[in-house]
Amino acid sequence: MLLDALTRDMRKTIIAGNWKMNKTPAEATALLEELKPLVADAKSEVVACVPFVDLGIAIEAARDTNIKIGAQNCHWEESGAYTGEISAAMLKDIGVDYVVIGHSERRQYFGETDETVNKRVKAALAAGLKVIVCVGELLWERECNITNEVIARQIKLDLWDVTPEEMKNIVIAYEPVWAIGTGKTATAEQAEEVCDFIRMCLKTLYGLEVASAVTIQYGGSMNDQNAAELLAKTNVDGGLIGGASLVAEKFAAIVKAADASTTY
Ligand code: PGA
Numbered sequence: 566m567l568l569d570a571l572t573r574d575m576r577k578t579i580i581a582g583n584w585k586m587n588k589t590p591a592e593a594t595a596l597l598e599e600l601k602p603l604v605a606d607a608k609s610e611v612v613a614c615v616p617f618v619d620l621g622i623a624i625e626a627a628r629d630t631n632i633k634i635g636a637q638n639c640h641w642e643e644s645g646a647y648t649g650e651i652s653a654a655m656l657k658d659i660g661v662d663y664v665v666i667g668h669s670e671r672r673q674y675f676g677e678t679d680e681t682v683n684k685r686v687k688a689a690l691a692a693g694l695k696v697i698v699c700v701g702e703l704l705w706e707r708e709c710n711i712t713n714e715v716i717a718r719q720i721k722l723d724l725w726d727v728t729p730e731e732m733k734n735i736v737i738a739y740e741p742v743w744a745i746g747t748g749k750t751a752t753a754e755q756a757e758e759v760c761d762f763i764r765m766c767l768k769t770l771y772g773l774e775v776a777s778a779v780t781i782q783y784g785g786s787m788n789d790q791n792a793a794e795l796l797a798k799t800n801v802d803g804g805l806i807g808g809a810s811l812v813a814e815k816f817a818a819i820v821k822a823a824d825a826s827t828t829y
Pocket of ligand 1 (some may be wrong): 740745746748785806808
């Protein structure tokens with residue numbers, strides 16, 4: 566274990582749903598209405614990262630509750646001729662709190678690179694958003710034993726030029742690509758090993774104090790059955806949940822498991 570177990574208490578436990586391209590505005594309202602009472606007394610931070618068109622109604626539905634609303638991407642420019650894009654300032658203006666940047670599906674299907682991830686991260690921070698930065702290795706990279714190299718490179722490039730002060734608004738999501746939407750969860754030991762390694766990378770870049778305070782989530786087929794075991798690990802400070810975030814009781818059960826794993 567790199568850092569003392571007590572450091573877990575320095576970090577906010579964050580359970581974020583990544584709805585991906587699911588739920589119309591009407592369905593989003595229904596899901597949030599169902600979720601609200603189930604997570605009303607959560608100790609953990611509860612976030613729903615919804616499609617762009619759902620943001621407005623999601624922010625309305627979550628008003629005066631403990632649910633924070635996030636987007637799933639943003640562009641790096643403030644404005645201009647970027648047809649189809651959404652700026653960080655636009656998200657901030659309508660009351661969005663979080664944005665997911667660098668999800669593996671964006672890297673895989675939409676040409677996202679560490680360079681563009683870094684530009685988006687910087688823009689989102691400048692706009693005052695909290696950023697969930699996704700990193701993770703492909704199955705082939707794990708099999709070739711280069712997981713740590715891949716992760717270290719992503720952390721370094723994705724956070725290039727991010728200041729220690731700005732790190733207060735950064736959450737890292739470790740999402741092994743082979744575990745996303747596949748039903749193949751990393752074991753709790755595998756998740757802890759890489760989350761611990763991520764913290765070590767952050768320590769090298771920012772020092773112990775900053776590194777100890779960053780929330781590191783695990784993502785990849787996390788569900789109501791396996792969450793408790795994963796979240797019991799010292800360096801797994803939360804989860805980024807895809808499939809299971811679309812079912813209110815399942816997502817709420819993960820939030821409960823997260824609450825049970827924290828001592829604050
Ligand atoms: P999953 O997705 O929980 O459906 O595997 C996680 C994610 O992609 O964030």
